[in-house]
Amino acid sequence: MFTARRSWNPGQSACLPELWKKEISLDASSVNLLMSSSKDRPFQSSAFPSCHSVTSDLTSSSETGDQQLLIQALQDKVCRFQARLHSEDASRTLHLQHTCQSQEQHLHDALTGAHHQQATAQERESPCEAEPSDFRHPCLGSCSTQVPQSPERETAPLPVEGHSTPGRLRSQEKDQETLISSLCKQVEDLKVKLLDQSREVVRLRSELGATDLEKHLEILVSENERLKQELSACGVSLPDAAVSLPDAAVSLPDAAVSLPDAAVSLPACISCPHLQDAESLRAEVARRDQEAQQRERRLAELERRLQERETQVAQQQHQLEEALRARKEVQWTLGVQLKECQQALSKQAAQPPQIRYVTKTVEVESAQAKAALSEAQARNRALQEQLLAQRRLLYELEQQLQESQRTGSQLRIQILAYEGEMERAQSQLEAELQTLEEEKNRIIEEAFIRAESEMKAVHENLAGVRMKLLTLQPALRTLTCDYNCLKRQVLDFPLMLKKAIAEAKTEISQVIEEVNAANQELLRRYKREMNLRKKYHNELVRLKGNIRVFCRVRPVSQAELNEDKNVVTFDPNDDAVLQLSNKGKPLMFELDKVFPPEATQEEVFREVQSLITSCIDGYNVCIFAYGQTGSGKTYSMEGVENNPGINQRALRLLFSEISEKAPDWRFNITVSMAEIYNEILRNLLGDDPSEKLDIKICPDGSGQLYVPGLTEITVQSVEDINKIFGLGHVNRATACTNLNEHSSRSHALLVVTVTGFNTTTGHRTAGKLNLVDLAGSERIAKSGAEGSRLREAQCINKSLSALGDVIHALRAKQPHIPFRNSRLTYLLQDSLSGDSKTLMLVQVSPLDSNTCESVCSLKFAQRVRTVELSAAAGRKHTENSSTSSSPTNDSLELDSPPMTPVSLPLSRASSVSSIISMTARKPGSMRRRSPSQQASGKSKLIARDDRVVDA
Numbered sequence: 001m002f003t004a005r006r007s008w009n010p011g012q013s014a015c016l017p018e019l020w021k022k023e024i025s026l027d028a029s030s031v032n033l034l035m036s037s038s039k040d041r042p043f044q045s046s047a048f049p050s051c052h053s054v055t056s057d058l059t060s061s062s063e064t065g066d067q068q069l070l071i072q073a074l075q076d077k078v079c080r081f082q083a084r085l086h087s088e089d090a091s092r093t094l095h096l097q098h099t100c101q102s103q104e105q106h107l108h109d110a111l112t113g114a115h116h117q118q119a120t121a122q123e124r125e126s127p128c129e130a131e132p133s134d135f136r137h138p139c140l141g142s143c144s145t146q147v148p149q150s151p152e153r154e155t156a157p158l159p160v161e162g163h164s165t166p167g168r169l170r171s172q173e174k175d176q177e178t179l180i181s182s183l184c185k186q187v188e189d190l191k192v193k194l195l196d197q198s199r200e201v202v203r204l205r206s207e208l209g210a211t212d213l214e215k216h217l218e219i220l221v222s223e224n225e226r227l228k229q230e231l232s233a234c235g236v237s238l239p240d241a242a243v244s245l246p247d248a249a250v251s252l253p254d255a256a257v258s259l260p261d262a263a264v265s266l267p268a269c270i271s272c273p274h275l276q277d278a279e280s281l282r283a284e285v286a287r288r289d290q291e292a293q294q295r296e297r298r299l300a301e302l303e304r305r306l307q308e309r310e311t312q313v314a315q316q317q318h319q320l321e322e323a324l325r326a327r328k329e330v331q332w333t334l335g336v337q338l339k340e341c342q343q344a345l346s347k348q349a350a351q352p353p354q355i356r357y358v359t360k361t362v363e364v365e366s367a368q369a370k371a372a373l374s375e376a377q378a379r380n381r382a383l384q385e386q387l388l389a390q391r392r393l394l395y396e397l398e399q400q401l402q403e404s405q406r407t408g409s410q411l412r413i414q415i416l417a418y419e420g421e422m423e424r425a426q427s428q429l430e431a432e433l434q435t436l437e438e439e440k441n442r443i444i445e446e447a448f449i450r451a452e453s454e455m456k457a458v459h460e461n462l463a464g465v466r467m468k469l470l471t472l473q474p475a476l477r478t479l480t481c482d483y484n485c486l487k488r489q490v491l492d493f494p495l496m497l498k499k500a501i502a503e504a505k506t507e508i509s510q511v512i513e514e515v516n517a518a519n520q521e522l523l524r525r526y527k528r529e530m531n532l533r534k535k536y537h538n539e540l541v542r543l544k545g546n547i548r549v550f551c552r553v554r555p556v557s558q559a560e561l562n563e564d565k566n567v568v569t570f571d572p573n574d575d576a577v578l579q580l581s582n583k584g585k586p587l588m589f590e591l592d593k594v595f596p597p598e599a600t601q602e603e604v605f606r607e608v609q610s611l612i613t614s615c616i617d618g619y620n621v622c623i624f625a626y627g628q629t630g631s632g633k634t635y636s637m638e639g640v641e642n643n644p645g646i647n648q649r650a651l652r653l654l655f656s657e658i659s660e661k662a663p664d665w666r667f668n669i670t671v672s673m674a675e676i677y678n679e680i681l682r683n684l685l686g687d688d689p690s691e692k693l694d695i696k697i698c699p700d701g702s703g704q705l706y707v708p709g710l711t712e713i714t715v716q717s718v719e720d721i722n723k724i725f726g727l728g729h730v731n732r733a734t735a736c737t738n739l740n741e742h743s744s745r746s747h748a749l750l751v752v753t754v755t756g757f758n759t760t761t762g763h764r765t766a767g768k769l770n771l772v773d774l775a776g777s778e779r780i781a782k783s784g785a786e787g788s789r790l791r792e793a794q795c796i797n798k799s800l801s802a803l804g805d806v807i808h809a810l811r812a813k814q815p816h817i818p819f820r821n822s823r824l825t826y827l828l829q830d831s832l833s834g835d836s837k838t839l840m841l842v843q844v845s846p847l848d849s850n851t852c853e854s855v856c857s858l859k860f861a862q863r864v865r866t867v868e869l870s871a872a873a874g875r876k877h878t879e880n881s882s883t884s885s886s887p888t889n890d891s892l893e894l895d896s897p898p899m900t901p902v903s904l905p906l907s908r909a910s911s912v913s914s915i916i917s918m919t920a921r922k923p924g925s926m927r928r929r930s931p932s933q934q935a936s937g938k939s940k941l942i943a944r945d946d947r948v949v950d951a
C-alpha cells in the first residue's frame with residue numbers, strides 16, 4: 001500500500017498532501033484487503049500498520065497530528081469507496097453466467113495483484129512501523145507521539161508517490177473498463193451463442209423430420225388427388241377401384257405417372273391383388289401417421305422445454321444487463337468521488353505550511369479531535385455494519401450465482417441430452433425415411449411392372465379388338481343395311497299393321513260369321529241329335545211299354561220256410577213269366593219282367609234306370625210298388641241301410657247324369673214327400689205332418705195342379721237325400737200311433753222334380769219322378785177288418801181301383817179320365833197322362849198262404865200292362881221361344897218331350913222358410929224302418945226354401 005516506509009518529523013517533513021501523494025497509494029484491492037483484515041481487528045490493531053505508523057509519526061509532531069487524522073479520514077473514505085466498489089463489483093459478478101466465471105477469476109486475480117501491491121506497499125511501510133514511535137492514535141491512548149526526525153526521507157519520495165496513486169486508480173479504472181467491456185463482449189458473445197442455439201434448435205426441429213414428413217404426406221396426398229383426377233379423366237367407371245385406389249395412391253406417387261395408361265386395364269385389376277396391396281399400403285400409411293404423430297408430440301414437448309430454457313436465459317440476460325448498467329453507474333460515481341478525493345488530497349498537499357498549524361490546532365483542540373475521532377469511530381462502525389451487510393449480500397449473490405451456474409450446467413446437460421435425443425430421433429427418422437423411400441421405390445417398381453404388363457395386355461386386347469373391328473366392319477355394314485331396311489319397315493309398319501288389322505278384322509268377321517253359321521248348324525244338328533236321342537230313347541221306352549209292369553217275388557224267410565210252402569215258380573227261359581200254383585192249379589202270368597227272390601236291388605234298378613234317364617229328358621215318370629202287406633214294397637222302394645232301394649238309387653243316378661251333362665246343362669232337383677192315408681194328403685217335410693193338404697188348380701188358368709203347403713226342398717247331394725228321407729220318416733211316425741200299421745195302410749209318395757237348362761241351346765226341360773210306395777192291397781173279406789181298419793181297407797182299395805180305372809180309361813182313350821176318383825190319381829194326374837212313363841212293380845209273396853193276394857196283384861198288374869198311354873195326348877213342349885224359332889224346330893217339335901205340368905208343391909214350397917225341427921220318436925216304434933233312417937231321423941233338419949241344412 002504504502003510505497004515507502006519511513007519515520008519523518010512533522011516539522012521537517014513535507015506537507016500532508018505531498019505525504020499523501022507519496023505515501024498513500026490505495027486501490028480497490030488494497031482497500032479490499034484492508035477491509036477484509038479489519039474484520040478481525042479493530043481500527044488501532046496491527047491490521048492498520050500504515051495508520052499506526054502514521055499516527056506514530058504524528059505523535060512525534062503536533063503539526064502532523066492533524067494531517068494524520070485527515071489522512072486517516074481520507075483513507076477511511078477511500079476504503080469505504082473501495083469497499084463499496086468491490087461489493088458492487090462482486091454483486092454484479094454474481095449475476096454473470098457461468099461464462100463470466102473466467103472473467104471473475106480474472107478480476108479476482110487482478111484484485112489479488114492489487115492486494116499484492118498493497119502488501120508490497122505495507123512492506124515498504126513496515127520500517128516506519130517497526131521503529132519505536134511515541135505517536136499513538138488518540139483512540140489507542142498510549143500510542144507514541146514521537147515522530148522520526150528525518151525530513152529528507154520523509155519528503156523525498158512523497159511527491160513521486162503522490163503522483164503515482166491517481167495514475168494507478170486510472171489504470172485500475174481502465175482495467176475495470178476493460179473488464180466491463182470484455183464482459184459486455186462476453187455477453188454479446190452469449191447473445192450470439194443464444195441466437196445460434198435458437199437457430200440450432202430450429203435446425204434440429206427441421207432435422208427431426210416432422211415438417212418433412214408432413215411435406216411428404218402432402219406430396220402423397222396431392223399425388224393421390226392427381227391420380228384420382230386422371231382416373232376420372234380416363235372415364236373408367238370403377239366404383240370398387242375408386243374406393244381402394246385413394247389409399248393405395250398415397251404410397252404410389254410416382255407410379256401414378258404410369259397409371260393413367262394402365263387405367264384402361266383397371267377393370268381387370270379390381271379383383272386382383274392390387275386391393276391387397278392397397279390395403280397393406282393403407283395400413284403402412286396409418287402406421288407412419290401414428291409414428292409421425294408421436295414424433296410431433298415429442299417435438300412439441302422439446303419445443304416447450306426449449307422455450308422454458310430460452311425464457312430463463314432471457315431472464316438471466318436481463319439481470320446481467322441490469323447489473324452491468326448498475327456497475328457502470330457505481331463506477332462513474334466512484335470515479336467522481338475519487339476525483340474529488342484526489343483534488344482534495346492535492347489541495348492538502350499543496351498547503352505544506354498549514355501542517356504545523358494543523359498540528360497545533362490538533363494539540364490545541366485535542367478535545368475537538370477526540371470528538372472527531374469518536375465520531376469517526378462511530379462512522380467507522382456504521383461503515384463496518386454496512387460492510388457486513390454488503391458481505392451478506394455478496395454471499396447471497398454468490399449463492400445465486402452458484403445456483404444459476406448449476407441450473408446453467410443442468411440446462412446444458414439437458415440440452416445435450418435433448419440434442420442427443422434429437423439426433424437419435426433424426427437418425428431414426430432418416431432410417432425410416434430411407435426405409436419408406438426404399439419401400440416406395442419398390443412399390444413403384446412393382447406398380448410400374450404391373451402397369452407395364454397390364455398395358456401390354458391392354459395393347460394386345462386393343463389389337464384384338466382392332467382386328468375384330470376390321471372383321472366386323474363388313475358385318476356392320478350388312479347390319480347397317482339391315483337396320484336401315486328394318487327402319488323403313490318399321491316406319492311402314494303402322495300402315496302395314498293397320499292394313500293387316502283391317503284385313504284380319506275382315507277375315508275374322510268372316511270367319512266369325514262362318515263359325516257362327518257352323519255353330520248354328522252344329523247347334524241345329526246337336527238339337528236334332530239330342531231330340532233324336534230322346535226320341536229313340538223314348539221310342540225304346542215306349543217299345544218296352546209306357547206302362548211297364550215288373551214283378552218281384554220276395555224271398556221266403558227261415559221262419560216262413562218251415563210253416564208254408566213256395567207256390568211260385570219261374571220259367572228259366574223267359575224272365576217275364578211267373579207261374580203260380582193256386583190250389584194245385586197252375587197259373588201263369590206274363591209280365592215285362594219277373595224278378596225272382598234272389599234278384600238283387602241293383603238288378604231291379606238296372607231295369608228301372610232308363611225311366612230315370614227319361615225323367616232327365618223331361619218326361620214324367622211314375623214308379624209304383626204294388627202288393628199285399630209284407631210282400632216287399634218298401635224293401636224295393638226304400639231298401640235297407642246297406643242296400644238302398646229304387647228311391648235312393650234313382651236320385652243317385654240323377655246326380656250322376658246331371659254331373660255328366662254339367663258343362664252344357666244346369667239342373668235343379670227338388671224333392672217333396674207326401675202321404676195319403678184314408679184319402680188325406682199330408683206333407684211329410686212340413687212343419688206340421690198332421691196338416692191336411694188340398695190339391696188345387698193353378699189360378700193362372702193353365703189347368704195345372706198344385707198342392708198348397710207341400711214342401712219342396714232342393715237337393716244337391718246324396719247326403720241331402722238321406723236327410724230328407726229321415727225327416728220324412730220322422731214326420732210319418734209323428735203323424736200316427738202305430739207306424740207299422742200306418743205305413744202299411746198309407747201311400748208314401750216321393751216326388752222328385754228335375755228341371756234343366758241347356759246353356760248352349762237354351763233348351764229347358766222339366767221332368768217329374770213319382771216314386772210311390774202303395775198301401776198294402778188286401779182283401780177285406782180275408783182280413784175281416786172292421787171299423788177303422790175297414791175304412792182304411794176301403795180307402796186303400798178305392799184308391800187302388802181308381803188307379804186301375806184311370807189307367808184303363810187312358811188305355812181306352814176315353815174322353816173322361818177319372819183322375820178325381822182318388823187323391824192318389826188326382827195327385828198323379830199329370831204324371832200318368834200324356835207321354836209319361838209308368839212302372840208298376842208288383843211285389844208278390846211266394847207263400848202258399850198269400851196265393852190269393854198274389855193272384856189278385858198279378859191280375860191287376862197284367863191289366864195295367866195292357867194300357868197304352870197316348871203319346872200325343874196333352875203333350876206340350878217346354879222349349880223356350882228362342883229354341884222354338886229354330887229352323888228345324890218344326891220337324892223336331894214332334895220329338896220334343898211332353899210338357900211337364902209341374903204344378904204340385906208351389907205355395908208352401910216357395911214359402912218354406914220355417915225351421916223344421918223334429919225329434920225322432922222311439923226307434924222301436926218304427927216298423928220296417930232302416931237303421932240309417934232311424935239315425936237320420938234323430939237329427940234336426942232345417943229347410944229354407946230350396947236348401948237343406950243340418951242344424
Ligand SMILES: Nc1ncnc2c1ncn2[C@@H]1O[C@H](COP(=O)(O)OP(=O)(O)OP(=O)(O)O)[C@@H](O)[C@H]1O
Pocket residue numbers: 553554555597627628629630631632633634635636743744775776843928
Ligand atoms: N227281396 C227281398 N229280399 C229280402 N228281404 C225281403 C225282400 N222283400 C221283402 N223282404 C222282407 O220282407 C219283409 C216285408 O217287406 P216289406 O216291409 O217291404 O213289405 P211291404 O209290402 O212294404 O209291407 P207293408 O205293406 O206292410 O208296408 C221285410 O222284412 C223285408 O225285409
